[in-house]
Amino acid sequence: MLQHAEELALLETLDMGKPIKYSQSVDVPAAANCIRWYGEAIDKMYDEIAPTAESSLALITREPVGVVGAIVPWNYPLIMSAWKIAPALAAGNSVVLKPSEKSPLSALRLAEIALEAGIPVGVFNVVPGYGHEAGAALALHMDVDCIAFTGSTAVGKKILQMAGQSNLKRAWTELGGKSANIVCADCPSLDAAVSAAIGSIYFNQGESCNAPSRLFVEASIKEQFMEKALALMPRFQPGDPLDEATVMGAIVDAAQMQTVMGYIEAGKAGGARLRSGGTAARVDSGGFYIAPTLFDQVDGTMRIAREEIFGPVLSVLSFTDIKDAVRQANATPYGLQAAVWTRDLTKAIQSARALRAGTVHVNQYDNDDMTVPFGGVKQSGNGRDKSLHAIDKYTELKTTWIQIG
Amino acid sequence: MTGLQWHERAAKLAIDGRAFINGQRVWAVSQQSFDDYSPIDGRLLAQVARGDVADIDAAVACARSKTGAGPANRRPRASAP
Numbered sequence: 081m082l083q084h085a086e087e088l089a090l091l092e093t094l095d096m097g098k099p100i101k102y103s104q105s106v107d108v109p110a111a112a113n114c115i116r117w118y119g120e121a122i123d124k125m126y127d128e129i130a131p132t133a134e135s136s137l138a139l140i141t142r143e144p145v146g147v148v149g150a151i152v153p154w155n156y157p158l159i160m161s162a163w164k165i166a167p168a169l170a171a172g173n174s175v176v177l178k179p180s181e182k183s184p185l186s187a188l189r190l191a192e193i194a195l196e197a198g199i200p201v202g203v204f205n206v207v208p209g210y211g212h213e214a215g216a217a218l219a220l221h222m223d224v225d226c227i228a229f230t231g232s233t234a235v236g237k238k239i240l241q242m243a244g245q246s247n248l249k250r251a252w253t254e255l256g257g258k259s260a261n262i263v264c265a266d267c268p269s270l271d272a273a274v275s276a277a278i279g280s281i282y283f284n285q286g287e288s289c290n291a292p293s294r295l296f297v298e299a300s301i302k303e304q305f306m307e308k309a310l311a312l313m314p315r316f317q318p319g320d321p322l323d324e325a326t327v328m329g330a331i332v333d334a335a336q337m338q339t340v341m342g343y344i345e346a347g348k349a350g351g352a353r354l355r356s357g358g359t360a361a362r363v364d365s366g367g368f369y370i371a372p373t374l375f376d377q378v379d380g381t382m383r384i385a386r387e388e389i390f391g392p393v394l395s396v397l398s399f400t401d402i403k404d405a406v407r408q409a410n411a412t413p414y415g416l417q418a419a420v421w422t423r424d425l426t427k428a429i430q431s432a433r434a435l436r437a438g439t440v441h442v443n444q445y446d447n448d449d450m451t452v453p454f455g456g457v458k459q460s461g462n463g464r465d466k467s468l469h470a471i472d473k474y475t476e477l478k479t480t481w482i483q484i485g
Numbered sequence: 486m487t488g489l490q491w492h493e494r495a496a497k498l499a500i501d502g503r504a505f506i507n508g509q510r511v512w513a514v515s516q517q518s519f520d521d522y523s524p525i526d527g528r529l530l531a532q533v534a535r536g537d538v539a540d541i542d543a544a545v546a547c548a549r550s551k552t553g554a555g556p557a558n559r560r561p562r563a564s565a566p
């Protein structure tokens with residue numbers, strides 16, 4: 081992958097519109113690192129002997145589930161593929177990967193590169209196609225032992241149904257989010273909080289399941305926060321994704337563009353105050369671009385505060401009581417990520433415990449590492465990608481009970 | 486690389502939209518494909534194989550034939566210290 085890094089980065093940018101700057105510096109190296117990490121990890125994992133009576137020896141061993149089907153989305157095509165195939169292959173499974181029809185090219189190339197790199201023939205297969213055709217065939221297949229899916233909550237529900245109506249294959253889902261980012265007046269650095277809030281919502285054109293799309297700012301610092309936030313907006317104007325200076329690229333396709341513009345209209349109609357963006361950009365390019373959009377004076381009942389937009393749209397709410405902010409943060413069917421910014425250790429820990437999310441960030445939003453699990457609670461899915469815990473999804477425990485004497 | 490150089494590379498890039506099953510590039514059994522456009526500027530990138538039940542069946546059968554019994558974390562016998 082590293083030998084073919086430029087080609088993979090180019091395919092990623094051309095296919096789904098993200099800036100080449102990030103395809104090169106984030107997507108390709110992160111995907112390659114994931115594959116290396118699981119390859120290195122698997123022979124450090126030991127099995128167990130249960131503490132049974134003296135007359136027996138009970139071995140607990142891990143076995144591959146067998147055939148793993150993986151269905152991945154278009155927002156991080158290589159990274160999402162790597163998060164599924166790396167632990168699945170390392171644990172000894174064979175894989176059939178179905179990339180999104182909106183961004184199939186890098187996964188197809190990855191399969192060729194994997195073969196060159198020594199993955200045995202036939203162990204890693206890639207079948208592009210539509211969700212209702214190839215995806216459904218994989219999720220319903222009677223000889224697939226496990227289906228691992230990243231995508232929308234609506235499709236995640238279908239994946240679980242299909243697993244249940246076919247062979248009860250293990251079904252793991254990493255789904256949508258409406259992650260809350262809570263900034264208290266006593267945050268350690270207002271500049272850092274502003275920079276993370278703005279940088280994280282507009283990264284990848286806002287097309288991230290864990291984008292902090294609901295920003296709660298304590299009322300006493302709200303205007304100061306907004307002033308700093310609005311000053312950053314020019315940096316995030318969309319540009320040509322093949323220009324290395326561009327930090328915000330194209331929306332994946334016309335349908336997604338329409339969805340996001342629909343949410344922007346809903347925000348305006350619902351009474352939120354549009355303070356930046358709200359319009360299409362680079363309209364003569366032939367592509368799909370949206371200016372970084374920021375709504376202020378949003379309340380929790382508005383559609384833009386409740387539904388996952390998957391675009392460069394930030395909703396700003398305010399609070400006076402941290403407990404109320406946490407209650408509002410939890411008032412969603414989703415539970416992928418959340419953040420709290422405060423220098424008060426007690427408040428930070430109490431909030432982190434109370435927030436119902438797979439990951440809670442404290443005084444940062446972007447830190448990341450292969451060693452930590454990624455996934456959600458509630459309707460953000462089940463199971464975890466990344467870390468050694470992902471191996472659990474692609475293995476079964478076997479007990480071998482041996483009588484002694 | 487400049488934006489111009491990336492555009493030049495993109496124009497020369499050979500893109501293969503066929504599926505990858507059993508170590509080989511193949512079109513869909515149905516011979517159906519779909520157009521893959523770039524959201525950057527609307528350019529057509531490739532014809533991509535439109536996989537369906539028949540292709541998934543072939544890929545799963547291939548994958549199944551490569552699975553075997555045994556632990557998930559075994560090492561090659563000749564593994565050096």
